[in-house]
Amino acid sequence: MIPRHPPILAVIVAFVLCAALPDWADGEVLSDNFDSGNVVNTAPSGWTSNKVASADDRMQVVDKTTMEPFSPPFCVELADESGPEQGSNPFIIRDFTPISDGSLTCRIQIPVVAAAPAIVELWHRGTSGSQAVFRVTFESNGRLSYKEGSADPSAKGVPTEVRWTPGQWMSLEIRWTGDNKVTATLDGVPFAEDVPAENGPPSGIKFRAGGDSISGQKVYIDDVVVQ
Numbered sequence: 567m568i569p570r571h572p573p574i575l576a577v578i579v580a581f582v583l584c585a586a587l588p589d590w591a592d593g594e595v596l597s598d599n600f601d602s603g604n605v606v607n608t609a610p611s612g613w614t615s616n617k618v619a620s621a622d623d624r625m626q627v628v629d630k631t632t633m634e635p636f637s638p639p640f641c642v643e644l645a646d647e648s649g650p651e652q653g654s655n656p657f658i659i660r661d662f663t664p665i666s667d668g669s670l671t672c673r674i675q676i677p678v679v680a681a682a683p684a685i686v687e688l689w690h691r692g693t694s695g696s697q698a699v700f701r702v703t704f705e706s707n708g709r710l711s712y713k714e715g716s717a718d719p720s721a722k723g724v725p726t727e728v729r730w731t732p733g734q735w736m737s738l739e740i741r742w743t744g745d746n747k748v749t750a751t752l753d754g755v756p757f758a759e760d761v762p763a764e765n766g767p768p769s770g771i772k773f774r775a776g777g778d779s780i781s782g783q784k785v786y787i788d789d790v791v792v793q
Contacts, residue, residue: 596662596771596792600627600640610642613658623647623656633786636673636735641788644684644775655783657774661691662792664769666744673735673788674704682706682730684775684785686738688768689715697765700740700748702758704730704785712750712758715765728757735788742766 603611604627615625624645628635635641646655676682687701698715703723705711710730711723730736730752740750746766750758771792776783 594791594793595665595668596660596790598660598790599637599788600635600642601637604640606640610658613660615658616656625656625658628786633675633677635786636675636788641673641786642773643784643786644773645784646776647782655774655776657685657772659770659772661770662768664690664767665792666767667742668767668792669739669741670768670771670790670792671737671739672790674738675735675786675788676704676730676732677784677786678732679706679708681732681782681784682708683783685772686740687772687774688740688742689770689772690765690767691769696770699765699768700742700750700758700761700763702738702740702750708732710752710757712761714748714761714763716763724758726757728752728755742768 598612600610606629607626609615609625610627624643626643627640628643629639632643633641642658644656644658670688672686674684674686676684682704683706684704685701688699689696690699700715701713701723703711708729710726710728712726713723737753740748742748742763746763747760748758748763749756749760773785773787775785
């Protein structure tokens with residue numbers, strides 16, 4: 567005879583397994599594919615930018631007439647065509663609820679190698695201000711580099727041999743743990759493993775086009791999830 571209710575032992579086991587799951591398994595704390603509440607050629611809703619958009623500096627939602635999104639109808643374009651003025655690079659930022667064990671995933675596309683660099687940065691906003699936790703740079707040499715937040719701000723990132731692919735959507739994943747270790751992959755290929763990140767846990771994310779004293783950079787972003 568099939569019991570009407572599951573055995574008590576099975577219930578206990580299920581409870582223990584659920585309790586053992588990391589924080590990010592509880593659900594998403596940020597999810598934005600830019601498809602809701604947005605209008606083409608305007609700033610993405612819910613994000614803050616560092617400057618007023620213009621023909622030369624663009625931080626805007628676009629559709630397939632500009633770039634085919636990873637998940638239609640919209641994605642975000644960051645473009646710096648204002649000239650090699652230090653600090654001019656357009657970026658967007660957004661806060662999220664900090665979690666001790668979590669992950670960021672996003673889709674990113676850079677049309678050509680010459681449109682790099684592009685930066686994805688996790689940071690923590692505390693009582694003493696914002697501090698970088700971990701930064702990934704899509705370098706203009708076609709490779710990735712990374713930098714943990716407590717490193718010398720003037721120091722260059724750690725170079726890797728992992729190449730990024732221009733002209734196609736790539737999947738970036740950054741995972742962090744409660745003991746302040748970060749692991750990052752691009753399209754499933756690891757390029758940073760168990761890197762100390764002393765300023766964690768993250769509570770914000772920044773996407774930036776270009777680097778200081780460089781212009782002509784462009785990057786597209788879609789499907790941002792923190793969980």
